[in-house]
Amino acid sequence: MARADQLKTFLRKNPQIRTIRAAAADLNAQPRGKRVPTRFADKVIEDGTRFPMSVLNLDIWGEDIDDSPLLFESGDRDGILFPTERGFLPMPWLEAPTALLPIWMFHEDGHPFEGDPRHALRAVLDRYRAKSLTPVVACELEFFLIDDSGRNLEVPVSPRSGKRRKAAETMSIRTLDQFDIFFTDLYDACEEMDIPADTAISEAGLGQFEINLMHGDDALRAADDAWFFKMLVKGMARRHGFAASFMAKPYEDYPGSGLHTHFSILDREGRNIFDDGGSKGTDALRSAVAGCLDAMYDSTLIFAPHLNSYDRLVPDAHAPTGISWAYENRTSAIRVPSGNPKARRIEHRVAGGDVNPYLLLATILGAALDGIERGAEAPPPITGNAYAQGLRQIPSDWMSAIDAFEASEIIPRILPADLCRNLLLTKRQEVFYMNELSPQEQVTIYLDTV
Numbered sequence: 001m002a003r004a005d006q007l008k009t010f011l012r013k014n015p016q017i018r019t020i021r022a023a024a025a026d027l028n029a030q031p032r033g034k035r036v037p038t039r040f041a042d043k044v045i046e047d048g049t050r051f052p053m054s055v056l057n058l059d060i061w062g063e064d065i066d067d068s069p070l071l072f073e074s075g076d077r078d079g080i081l082f083p084t085e086r087g088f089l090p091m092p093w094l095e096a097p098t099a100l101l102p103i104w105m106f107h108e109d110g111h112p113f114e115g116d117p118r119h120a121l122r123a124v125l126d127r128y129r130a131k132s133l134t135p136v137v138a139c140e141l142e143f144f145l146i147d148d149s150g151r152n153l154e155v156p157v158s159p160r161s162g163k164r165r166k167a168a169e170t171m172s173i174r175t176l177d178q179f180d181i182f183f184t185d186l187y188d189a190c191e192e193m194d195i196p197a198d199t200a201i202s203e204a205g206l207g208q209f210e211i212n213l214m215h216g217d218d219a220l221r222a223a224d225d226a227w228f229f230k231m232l233v234k235g236m237a238r239r240h241g242f243a244a245s246f247m248a249k250p251y252e253d254y255p256g257s258g259l260h261t262h263f264s265i266l267d268r269e270g271r272n273i274f275d276d277g278g279s280k281g282t283d284a285l286r287s288a289v290a291g292c293l294d295a296m297y298d299s300t301l302i303f304a305p306h307l308n309s310y311d312r313l314v315p316d317a318h319a320p321t322g323i324s325w326a327y328e329n330r331t332s333a334i335r336v337p338s339g340n341p342k343a344r345r346i347e348h349r350v351a352g353g354d355v356n357p358y359l360l361l362a363t364i365l366g367a368a369l370d371g372i373e374r375g376a377e378a379p380p381p382i383t384g385n386a387y388a389q390g391l392r393q394i395p396s397d398w399m400s401a402i403d404a405f406e407a408s409e410i411i412p413r414i415l416p417a418d419l420c421r422n423l424l425l426t427k428r429q430e431v432f433y434m435n436e437l438s439p440q441e442q443v444t445i446y447l448d449t450v
Contacts, residue, residue, distance in 0.1 A: 003083070007045045007101070010088045011038060016097040020088070022049050024081055024103045025117055025227055026056045027423050028305070029356035030449060033081075033103065044101065050078040056105060056115050057422040060306070060449055061433070065425045070115070079105040079113050086224050092189040093235025102224065114416040117358035121223055123416065124366040132268035135365050136345075137222040138215035142257035142353050143233055144250055145179065145207040146243045148447060151440075153250055155207040156242035168204045168254060175202040176209075182240045189232055195225050204318065205254040215262065219361050226259070226357035234448070247446040248304070248352035249311035256312030256319060257353035261364055262337075264345040265372075274344040279327070281336060281344050288346060289325050289334055290378040291371015292364060296323050296333060296350065298408035300394050300401040301427065302363045303351040307398050307434050308446050312352050314396075315387045320349050322391030324382045331386035333394070350394065354450035359415075359423075366414030402427050 011017060020041050023033035032055050036044055043049075054070040056079075064071055081103040088099040105113040112119040128135060147156040147164075157164050158178035169175035176183065183200060190197040196214035203210050213225050230246055237244030249256035265273050265288070274285035304310055312319045320333035328338045335347040348364050370376075382389060395401040405411060406424055434442060 003085070003087075004045050007083060007087055008042060010099070011041060014097070014099070017099045018096055020044070020099045020101050021091065022081070022101045022103050024056060024105060025356065025358060026058055027115075027117060027356060027359070027419070027426055028058075028060050028449070029117070029227060029230070029358070030058070030060075030062070031231065032056060032058070041101075045083060048080045048082040049103065050080050052076050053079040053105065053113060053115060056113070057426060059426055059430050059433070060445060065422070065429055068422065068425055070422070080108060081105045084118070084224070086221070089193045089228065091235070092192055093232060093239050100228075114418040115422050117356055117362070117419070118220070118223070120415055120419055121220055121358045121362040121365075124362045124369070124414065125219055127369060128265075128365070133273070133369075134217050134266045135219045136215055136217045136264045136266060136272075137219045137361060137365075138213060138262045139222060139226045139357070140210055140212045140258075140260040140262070141226060141229060141246070142203055142208060142210045142259070143244050143246045144205060144257060145182070145209065145237060146245055146250065146447070148243045153443070153447075159240070166206060168206065169202045170204045172202045176200060182236065185240070186233065186236050189236060190229070193228055193232060195229050195232065197229070203255070203257075205256070206251055208254070208257065217266065219263075219365060223357040223361050230357075243447060245447045245450070246353035247443075247450050248306065248309040248354045250443065250447065252311070255317050258312075258319060258349065259351045259353050259355055259357070259360065261348045261351065261360065262345050263348075263365065263368070264343070265368075272342060272344060274346070275341045276344075277341050279338060279341070284372055285336070285344065285346065286378040287371045287374070287376050288368035289336070289371070290376035291367045291369065291374070292334055292346070292348060293323055293325060293378065294371065294376060295363070295367035295410045295414065297392070297394065298404050298410050299363045299367065299414075300350070301405040301423070302359050303355060304395075304398075304401060305356065305427070306354055306446060306450060307431070307442060309352045309354055310397050310401075313394060319352075320386065321393055321396070322386050322389065323394060324386050324389070324391050325378060326381045326383065326386070329382065329386070332382055333386075336381075354446070363414055367410070370410070370413055398427070398431060402431070
């Protein structure tokens with residue numbers, strides 16, 4: 001009830017808010033839910049809201065999944081969705097004052113719906129808590145600003161110069177300044193939404209940028225922040241007259257966008273279990289690395305969930321293709337950064353910007369814990385160029401990744417069986433229909449969704 005009172009207090013203190021959006025993330029991280037007038041918000045706050053369980057298992061077009069057991073076999077029954085602990089957040093990209101109410105799905109008897117990706121991450125974190133361990137997580141999100149008003153995608157015209165610069169601008173201050181109004185508004189919006197946006201840089205792609213989200217000891221909140229941030233960036237860009245997209249590879253001749261995850265793990269006393277006081281890290285670090293490497297091939301579908309995802313995972317394009325780890329080496333799939341030993345951490349570099357953040361963190365943290373629990377031993381770290389070392393490769397196409405996920409013996413130790421079944425049905429349906437589209441039609445659907 002205390003939580004409900006806080007939500008109601010928020011609305012009383014913000015009488016300008018006219019409607020709310022009660023939304024949950026589906027398996028493709030698409031927000032699914034309802035628009036509710038503020039005067040009826042109390043019912044959602046107190047009693048939750050209902051919609052079919054199958055809604056969290058739609059394909060990228062928002063269509064039902066053929067033969068899903070959530071549909072006719074079960075009568076397409078409802079789940080009940082309650083507010084998460086994140087409460088109301090403003091939606092600064094909309095013209096009318098509006099608040100977002102994040103929700104997640106439960107069964108009628110109160111137990112979590114396993115097809116909800118947020119619950120999948122919660123279940124992994126419950127395993128950490130049972131061992132008195134706490135992951136500390138940070139995400140780096142890359143995205144493109146795009147003019148999609150014509151037939152071909154282009155870099156937007158700079159609001160400052162009125163020019164369109166068609167070149168890579170790696171870490172260019174000038175490029176950041178060209179879109180200063182957009183980034184100023186974006187950072188102001190992050191403050192309003194309590195998203196911990198830190199450093200911004202320009203990247204190597206056309207109109208490509210990266211913003212880091214600050215690390216924190218609540219991985220569920222980190223996934224929320226990444227999900228909110230993606231919604232915010234896309235919405236704010238449209239408000240400024242262009243598009244923003246986290247699709248993995250909108251331009252054939254330039255690098256794609258990743259979502260790199262950094263994590264360490266604290267024990268019950270708050271000590272980093274990866275810190276050995278030196279540069280190499282502890283046995284626990286190497287076991288976590290081993291767990292991530294062991295699961296990497298089978299879990300590629302999580303890191304690269306769409307057809308376009310595999311255009312990014314090609315050699316010599318700043319995205320990893322071989323299963324490896326290294327110290328301070330960005331060609332490897334897993335990098336252990338240098339720096340203060342107290343901050344010793346693992347950087348997982350495989351995922352594209354088009355992922356579901358909840359499934360991403362559930363899979364990475366679940367694989368790391370699996371390695372720690374087994375006392376797994378990592379192979380020797382590589383040195384030099386990973387692309388030139390004949391490493392075992394990450395699946396290079398969508399169907400191979402789907403088949404690997406389905407056949408895996410590791411994935412069932414990390415993700416719930418119902419979610420895995422739903423995801424496989426979703427991706428096989430998307431393969432079928434995506435293959436009927438032209439490349440331009442494929443880009444059109446991914447540009448605005450992922």
